[in-house]
Amino acid sequence: MVQPLDRLKESASQTAGPYVHIGCTPNFCGIEGVYPDDLGRTMLKPETKGERIRIVGRVFDGVGTPLKDALVELWQADAAGLYPSPQETRGKADPAFSGFGRSPGDMASGEFVFDTVKPGKVPFKDGRPQAPHVTLWIVARGINLGLHTRLYFGDEEAANEADPILSRIEHRSRVATLIAPKTVEAGLPTYRHDIYLQGDRETIFFDI
Amino acid sequence: MSGGSFYQRDRTWHPPAFTPGYKTSVTRSPQKALIALDNTLSEMTGPVFGHGTLGTLDDDLIRNFASDGDPIGQRIIVHGRVLDEDGRPVPGALIEVWQANAGGRYRHKKETYLAPLDPNFGGCGRTISGEDGSYRFRTIKPGPYPWPNGPNDWRPAHIHFSIFGHGFAQRLITQMYFEGDPLIWKCPIVATIPDKAAIERLIAPLDMANTVPMDSRAYKFDIVLRGRRSTLFENRMEGN
Numbered sequence: 001m002v003q004p005l006d007r008l009k010e011s012a013s014q015t016a017g018p019y020v021h022i023g024c025t026p027n028f029c030g031i032e033g034v035y036p037d038d039l040g041r042t043m044l045k046p047e048t049k050g051e052r053i054r055i056v057g058r059v060f061d062g063v064g065t066p067l068k069d070a071l072v073e074l075w076q077a078d079a080a081g082l083y084p085s086p087q088e089t090r091g092k093a094d095p096a097f098s099g100f101g102r103s104p105g106d107m108a109s110g111e112f113v114f115d116t117v118k119p120g121k122v123p124f125k126d127g128r129p130q131a132p133h134v135t136l137w138i139v140a141r142g143i144n145l146g147l148h149t150r151l152y153f154g155d156e157e158a159a160n161e162a163d164p165i166l167s168r169i170e171h172r173s174r175v176a177t178l179i180a181p182k183t184v185e186a187g188l189p190t191y192r193h194d195i196y197l198q199g200d201r202e203t204i205f206f207d208i
Numbered sequence: 209m210s211g212g213s214f215y216q217r218d219r220t221w222h223p224p225a226f227t228p229g230y231k232t233s234v235t236r237s238p239q240k241a242l243i244a245l246d247n248t249l250s251e252m253t254g255p256v257f258g259h260g261t262l263g264t265l266d267d268d269l270i271r272n273f274a275s276d277g278d279p280i281g282q283r284i285i286v287h288g289r290v291l292d293e294d295g296r297p298v299p300g301a302l303i304e305v306w307q308a309n310a311g312g313r314y315r316h317k318k319e320t321y322l323a324p325l326d327p328n329f330g331g332c333g334r335t336i337s338g339e340d341g342s343y344r345f346r347t348i349k350p351g352p353y354p355w356p357n358g359p360n361d362w363r364p365a366h367i368h369f370s371i372f373g374h375g376f377a378q379r380l381i382t383q384m385y386f387e388g389d390p391l392i393w394k395c396p397i398v399a400t401i402p403d404k405a406a407i408e409r410l411i412a413p414l415d416m417a418n419t420v421p422m423d424s425r426a427y428k429f430d431i432v433l434r435g436r437r438s439t440l441f442e443n444r445m446e447g448n
């Protein structure tokens with residue numbers, strides 16, 4: 001026998017199920033008057049610093065059908081690369097920026113939308129800069145444990161090339177699943193980013 | 209709270225992605241290996257929600273949607289602590305819950321179960337853990353309900369929980385079950401969890417000591433989030 005480590009086990013995950021929106025975005029699904037607004041619906045204020053961008057996409061299952069009951073969450077640094085979090089020790093993030101977005105996906109098309117600012121660079125553990133990116137977390141009926149992935153920006157070719165995480169990915173053909181091409185829609189820089197849960201185009205998901 | 213990277217997630221303890229007994233997972237489960245990502249600031253940080261986020265009835269599902277009286281059903285209190293894997297309390301954790309009403313019916317457009325809606329029950333609530341990691345909310349006990357999976361599958365009574373810790377890597381959604389429910393051991397979603405001990409940690413016992421006499425029974429549900437390394441022995445970032 002040896003001494004016990006006395007460590008607890010993390011609570012096991014269970015699927016968010018088909019009605020995750022009741023708990024996480026109740027106003028979106030018609031439960032009004034309980035909360036004034038859905039958490040994470042707006043990330044910006046008029047005075048938020050940085051370039052306004054839009055991130056849109058859908059989540060596809062292995063048959064090619066877009067999910068209409070998913071919930072996508074986004075976490076990112078501000079335009080200067082600082083996180084609005086107590087764990088951020090490098091400086092104070094823009095107080096007019098939440099860094100956190102939550103999108104239920106359109107009921108008809110399944111499209112998720114985030115209106116945000118383009119994040120600045122955040123250092124890797126060894127101090128090298130990471131390419132600008134946002135973290136995405138996806139839950140839905142049929143997903144037993146939330147899926148972590150990232151979105152990198154298609155117009156940051158040099159930074160993506162040098163990124164310490166992207167450059168370490170062995171299967172080079174899969175790197176593109178993390179990079180959103182830039183378009184301009186209604187005058188707004190827009191990054192279209194579809195996520196594939198399965199199949200030839202399966203998105204890279206991380207064990208973080 | 210200072211903090212380094214999080215302990216590796218034990219993915220043999222969590223349900224795997226592909227669980228054919230739960231049919232929807234078949235086409236929604238990634239088939240390629242996950243890519244290991246040593247935590248960076250992007251994973252070690254996370255949104256923190258202040259108590260100012262909350263309305264006064266957010267933690268009271270008996271009252272927060274009611275229009276002309278209390279909802280039908282068994283009045284209960286659900287309480288417990290949010291801890292990390294080292295047993296330390298996690299203060300300031302936002303907990304969001306959602307559930308069916310006493311008849312097993314959700315307030316949702318896509319819900320087709322024939323049990324009736326309760327005009328006084330919305331089915332969502334939220335709270336934030338205190339300095340000692342404790343939380344509580346008041347609700348009515350949800351009913352079990354049938355669902356389309358096998359020809360005759362029923363969910364045990366359960367409450368869905370979404371929890372934010374201090375880092376985005378701690379993000380967790382799970383479900384709480386009730387002691388003594390025979391449907392727990394027949395449920396294909398519960399059965400996605402491979403380890404019986406992991407399932408038992410999701411079953412809240414009746415807690416008579418915290419019952420409000422002549423009013424509500426209590427169930428105790430502790431939640432454990434991932435623990436994190438001390439920053440002391442980790443590589444320091446440039447400029448720090």
Ligand SMILES: [Fe+2]
Nearest residue numbers: 017363366368
């Ligand atoms: Fe449910």
